[in-house]
Amino acid sequence: MTVAPGAPGRGLSPAQGHSPTSAAPAGTGGHPGSAQAVPPRAHRLLRAEVRRHKGRVAALFLCATAAAGAQLALPAALGHTLDLLLAGGAPGGRAGGWLAVCAALTCALVVLDAAETVLTGTLAARTTARLRTALTDRLLAVSPLRAGRFAHGDLVTRCTGNAAHAGTTPGSAASALAALVTPAGGVVALVLLDPRLALVFAAGIPLLVLLLRAFSRTSAACVARYQEAQAAVAGRLVEAMAGARTIAAGGTVERERRRVLEPVARLSEHGHRTWHLQGRATAQAAVLVPFLQLAVVATGGLLLSAGQLSVGGLVAAARYAVLAAGIGTLVGQLNALVRGRTAAQRLAEVLAVPALPQGTRTPPGRAEGGAGRLELRGVHASYAGEPVLRGVDLVVPGGSTVAVVGRSGAGKSLLAAVAGRLVEPDAGQVLLDGADLAGLRTAALRDTVAFAFARPVLFGGTVGDAIAAGAPARGPHGARVRAAAAAACADGFLRTLPEGYATPHDRAPLSGGEVQRLGLARALVRDPRVLILDDATSSLDTVTEHEVTRALWGGPDGAARTRLVVTHRASTAARADRTVWLDAGRVRAVAPHDRLWEDPAYRALFADDTGSGHG
Template identity: 60%
Template sequence: MTVRTEDRLLLAALRHSARRTVFLCLTSAAGSAAALLLPTALGHTLDLLLRHRAAPHLMLLCAALVGASVALDAAQTLLSGTTDAKTTAWLRDRLLHRILGVGPYAAARFTPGDLAARCTGNAATAGTAATATASLVTTLITPVGALVALTLIDPWLAAVFLAGGPVLVLLLRTFARASSDCVSRYQRAQAAIASRLVEALGGARTIAAAGTAGREAARVLEPLPELSREGHRMWRIQGRATAQAAVLVPLLQTAVLAVGGIRLATGHLSVGELLAAARYAALATGVGAFVSRLAALVNARAAAARATEVLALPTMLYGDRKPPFGEGQLELRGVTVVRGGQPVLEGLDLRVPGGSTVAVVGRSGAGKSVLAAVAGRLTDPDAGEVLLDGVPVPLIDRAELRREVGHAFERPVLFGTTIEDAIAYGVDAPTPQRCRAAARAARADGFVSLLPDAYRTERARAPLSGGETQRLGLARAFAHCGRLLILDDATSSLDSVTELQISQALAHDVPARTRLLIAHRASTAARADLVAWLEGGRVRALAPHHELWRLADYRAVFEGVADA
């Protein structure tokens, strides 16, 4: 039998929480044993009292069993809570590492809101699998044990109860099948709302400027009717199962008591045995608790299925090599990248000489940012290979690669508590002196020095413009780059004078030997040693800007782009 991926994840969760789950099972089993012993003890006590015989030892046993049940129930509650928390934390850790490990392009298969839903609500629900499984298994002990005890008291009573057994089994099977489907749809609707909400929060300024808050709120809540419909359906399914059980269980108990009364009248049962039989009949029909545990396991399984879709994303594997000393020569051989079923780069060949500055230009959608991502291994090509100083980048150690390749982006995101933290953020923390030198090269030192605590100013207390944020992103790249620096349109928010100053600093104040620039301005391309002109997913030409400028098609690439 094939084990489904979500079941494998739940089994892994059980293994991770094995010790706590075993303790939980033992505690639950002990609680079930106490519950099963209590009716027999009460029955014997009652029979002795009816015969006017003292039974202090049995009364003490009954009290001890009641106390044990309370203590074990408290321990079970504590273990369930801690096991759920530990398992959820483990699952969230796996999800987060997988999301960050696959790279931004692979993770883009899911929207940010959907990923947030999977890492929070779905992970928390799937994290209850260990306790749900343990509870489901131990919940079976009580009815099975009660049925055995009922058989030992009087086989006729057990036979009466078993007559309704097939109906109970059919009820549980129908409940599991019907609830699984609607739980999955409910969780998908939750994720859709979360995804739309994250998008709306990201575009809050645009929504406010457009005056479309009401329309956007309606769009975010559009899946709400489906969420409500599936939620009500879940309750109807569970309510139907509970109602059916509520009808069946009293009938079974009444039948057992009726037969038990007849057996009592004929002298085959004592009063105490009838009392115990009534209690065991109630315990044997504990289908309500079983339905609840089964519902929790169905929910956990559906949530695990959503988590496995994220965990199925292929991670980027790294080698253990350190690139040999070199000038940072970058080479792309036959690189093909497919997005949405269409090739963005197709059989692309590009050689960036070590120690040179190469600008990549092309019309919108030509694949410039994809090329930058492939060059710095933020994503892997679907075909072809990328080499840094003759070594294929997948063979290079992750930390070594990040030390050697620096990235700056059009819309950088800053991390850390302070401005200095934001510049120092990376695999290694550069010295404060290097951070300040990088800020000066990025022309960020001027405005940072005016902040209340300069480089120690908390980012939350430093409102930054788009250009200032971009310069801090450049400073971060300058502080960390080794032999290769990749700027993905990282100066688009800067004025031409500041961009010129940074370009001059690149040549003298930045340690990177090789620079790959994604350029939209002709002036940026003109300052590079070579220009790689992208067209149709390939490099149409690799030559100095002044040579390409003679071509009308090349000049057309920059039409409509503001330049100095």
């Protein structure tokens, strides 16, 4: 469908495979919801993922907590074993039993660590896959007009790197929560050994908490800006790859290289800033933690010399001081959570775009008198907040051919998109054989109304697959595909390809007109009741265009099919039953082409059309 990035009725939507990047700055999604403006959506998204994988999240939390418990029990067991050995206990007696306990705790730590690693990896993989699936489903469910607010490169970044970072968040949250057990348990153990040890350590806890709080606040903004710069690079790179031939032909390779890489400086700056913050927080913790450990050990030594603490108790106290100071290691955990939360905000921006509402009814079939009559009643439609169609009333009788003409920006392609419900109108109704399109099931509507575009994108591995992509039941080289190709005047050149219909795309040197004919065949393979052509013959020469339109409009099923044709050619309009003259989003006139041709303003629409003149 043709829509307008900068002005109503201009530009190309994703339906044609072109990125309307001018409509949205890369990395911002093209609307006010920046990474800092939508945290509630991100929180809801992450909470939903935690609930969806609650079994694995709970198992990971229990594993991590059990590992923390084993880690806390080990110093006490080692200290007690050491006291028994120093007291002259035999290795085979009580001391031997406690040595076995220490070995069992060590083995448990190894097993729990392995289980935690497996659970973390599988949870992240499943969550990432789920988020990517949700993004893909949403992008395919929204109207192309709404999806066009995101640059293609930006969407690639969101669906890959951002989804992967967000996918680690449930696991990181469970691990971080369990990780709090270790320092908390270390402080409790110090209290149990001697409250004075805990008091010495507690003096430094406020500094550690302030350190972590400052890190989480400052790193969030850096991570958000880093991800936006990352998206900007991806968006510009996708644009450059799509226009590689134009860049080469224009001799602008160096200029494009600088344009694509321009955000890399910002990317580097924000990346260095992020790692600087993490490094500084880690360094601060690394300075503070040894002082706390040294203070605890020194206090324990004084208690040992006073006979108030055993040697094993001092060993345990030294180890518990290390575990209690483990809050400093949460810097890495916090960094993962901040990165995941920021990425989730970017995913939430895409998921917040409303999908095209689904109806429940089926359009009336041919056996029920459905002739393919289209009716637009008081249709208003806008693009990027700007009104384009203004109160359009139009009837396309079943089985007729109606051409839509007008100057660039008049809203022709938006009218075609609304007529086939690729876009929801802001106001008004579109009826198919009396049934409101908004109440119809999308799958049933797509079987009834088919589109062909000026720049179709070919899907599948072969040219036959590209046609079969439109078939309800796919048979890449079946009779249905060949019949559709013949109706689009494509069968002849397809048979001349190296492997015919089985020729891969990269081995099929197709012209723009041949690609358009494949797009027409893809639309016809569904045997639609309504066919909407959005400048779908613009790349054909006059003779071929005449043959294609004659085949489409005069074939054996021609009378049973309704055709709405957006065109810039007078010859195409002349072959239609009547022509709709669209002017500034309003229907200026509806009449046969011959009658409209008497108006000089109408003739001026085709001043650049060298194909046929009056036709």
